[in-house]
Amino acid sequence: MIGGYSRIGMVNEAFRLFTDMQRAKVEPDGMTMVSVIYACTVSGALDLEKWPHAYIDKKAIKNDLEVSSALVNMYGKCGCIEKAKEIFEEMPVKDAKVWSSMIVGFAIHGHAEEALETFVRMEEAKIEPNNVTLIGVQLACAHSGLASKEKKYWSCMLESGIEPSIEHYGCMAASRDASIGSVGSIKCL
Numbered sequence: 547m548i549g550g551y552s553r554i555g556m557v558n559e560a561f562r563l564f565t566d567m568q569r570a571k572v573e574p575d576g577m578t579m580v581s582v583i584y585a586c587t588v589s590g591a592l593d594l595e596k597w598p599h600a601y602i603d604k605k606a607i608k609n610d611l612e613v614s615s616a617l618v619n620m621y622g623k624c625g626c627i628e629k630a631k632e633i634f635e636e637m638p639v640k641d642a643k644v645w646s647s648m649i650v651g652f653a654i655h656g657h658a659e660e661a662l663e664t665f666v667r668m669e670e671a672k673i674e675p676n677n678v679t680l681i682g683v684q685l686a687c688a689h690s691g692l693a694s695k696e697k698k699y700w701s702c703m704l705e706s707g708i709e710p711s712i713e714h715y716g717c718m719a720a721s722r723d724a725s726i727g728s729v730g731s732i733k734c735l
Contacts, residue, residue, distance in 0.1 A: 547563055548560045548563050548564055548578060548581040548582060548585070549577075549580075549581035549584070551563065551585070552581050552582075552584045552585040552588060553584070555588060557585040557586075557588055557589045560581065560582065560585040561582075561585060564578070564582050564585075573605070574605075574607065575607070575608075576607055576608050576609075576610055576612060576613045577612065579598060579601070579602055579607055579613055579616075580612050580613055580616045582598050582601075583598045583599075583613070583616040583617060583619075583620050584616060584620075586598055586620055587616075587619060587620040587623055587624070590624070595620060595621065595624045595626065598617075598620075599617055602617075611637070611639055611640075611641060611644070614633055614634075614636075614637050614644065615641070615643050615644040615647060617630075617633050618630045618633050618634050618637075618644050618647045618648055618651070619644075619647040619651075621633065621651070622647055622648060622650060622651020622652075622654075622655075623650075623651065623654070625655055627651055627652065627655055627657060630647075630648060630651050631648070634647075634648045640671070640673070641673070642668075642673050642674060642675065642676050642679060643676075643678075645664065645665075645667075645668040645671075645673055645675075645679060646675075646676060646678040646679040646682060647678075648664050649661045649664050649665055649668070649679055649682035649683060649686070650678060650681070650682035650685070652664060652682075652686065653682045653683070653685040653686040653689065654682075654685065656689060657686075658686040658687070658689045658690035659686075659690070661682055661683065661685075661686035662683065662686050662687070665679065665682075665683050665686075674706060675703070675706060675708070676708065677708055677713075680703045680708060681713050
């Protein structure tokens with residue numbers, strides 16, 4: 547239920563239900579915490595961002611791939627890039643989702659070089675990029691004025707069998723507009 551509330555943007559209800567669980571002495575598992583972390587991410591409230599992580603540590607909840615991925619995503623989107631990077635680097639196993647979260651986190655907060663370096667590391671690790679990965683790469687290229695690199699990554703996307711989405715085309719258009727100076731601030735997500 548917490549996950550459902552979070553996905554449809556009813557974060558207050560998700561938090562209320564989590565509080566009710568605690569009052570009833572029901573211990574959350576990792577998947578419940580992923581839903582709570584997602585609710586914090588959706589809410590955008592910076593004051594909420596750290597408590598799920600502290601709760602996970604305090605209660606010794608198994609910090610598996612899904613929980614770590616959710617934390618990287620939350621910290622990255624909330625602007626705590628160093629914390630996201632710390633968790634990311636400590637992860638022994640990384641899937642496309644967590645690589646993408648880190649790339650997007652870097653890209654949306656103006657760390658284009660780190661986003662692109664992370665993408666190269668992802669390729670070296672033989673992890674296949676997904677739609678989100680390539681939106682992050684496009685955004686990084688757009689923010690740093692690297693239209694030629696963006697074309698290379700666009701080709702990579704097509705070769706990987708990823709169908710371009712409206713978001714990909716939007717990033718490409720924003721990048722082209724920025725290269726001729728007509729866009730001051732680029733946001734593709």
